[in-house]
Amino acid sequence: MTEKQRLVIGISGASGACYGLRLLEACKSLDLETHLVISKAGEVTISQETSATLSNVKALADHYHKAADIGAAIASGSFQTIGMVIVPCSIRSMSEIATGVTSSLLTRAADVTLKERRKLILAIRETPLHTGHLRSLTQLSEMGAIIVPPVPAFYTKPQSIDDLVTQFTGHLLRLMGIENDLAREWSGLKNGA
Template sequence: MNLVVGVSGGSGIPYALSVLQALHGLGVETHLVVSSGAKRVMSAEGGPQLADLTALASHVYDDRDLAAGIASGSFRTDGMLVVPCSAGTLAKIAGGFADNLLSRAAHVTLKERRRLVLALREDPLPRPMLLNMLAVHDAGATVMTASAGFYHAPESVEELLHFVTARLLDQFGLDVPGFRRWESPR
């Protein structure tokens, strides 16, 4: 499998790190693009940094490089995941505004009818954001929130991140080892 992973400026860079760790462990080829907003968030949050993400990626692209392979529909991938997806990036994707590589790669993913998953990490959800979510859904994207379930009785932040990662990668048919699925009570 061959996936584009976009990291935008929404709070929640640990989700991106968790996804990249899982994809690396599964042997998935990844094409990483990190927005300038994400780089600012990394600095402000003090968690995972750019080097942590790039160390796990198969290929890394500059967000200003609109001539990169992932900017073209002829560059084959199995889809794209944006994690976290900021409200601004969501709006760009919803409006077809491709002013950076991340939004261009998302546009290409939609136009080629490949799977695009957007992992939003913002609350509350104002009306413009809800309309943008509906627009990308109608264009073929899957919109998910970075919301962990608790039925697996998590005992750490890592387990909460693992839950969200597993649910995101479910959208691509990937099984993350150690993910406990819901089992109906007997």
């Protein structure tokens, strides 16, 4: 393993591209080596939901891999990482990972993460969920994935969407075992209530 911890970050086509961008920014400030892969639909969502250009997003990562590059380092289990976060994670990407029938580097890297027993965090961005979705999510959980929908924490008294995105990003990093000061911890009820 290299001196820096390596984290694979995937951005799929689900709504919530801001979460992926914030995670990349946070990793840069935490001095993590990031390997980014964005699905084709993820590229569209970034352009529709943010003011960032694809070039700007790619520049946030240490290494960018095209979704069609099945020969990339992150497609192999011999490439050591601490795991992978897909944020946001679409139902299509989740379904491919659950079945092991992967069609892009994004889902292949996730499959590799699972087979190597590394942490795979999927920030599923869909609601409502039908029974087929729930069965696939259960299957993924049984396979070792951590399912983390981007649900806001209101005990932090957020003042903006940015506050919500930052809190969730810190939570993702902590789940990956990376300490940070982005997420505020619950400190118990006030006034002994």
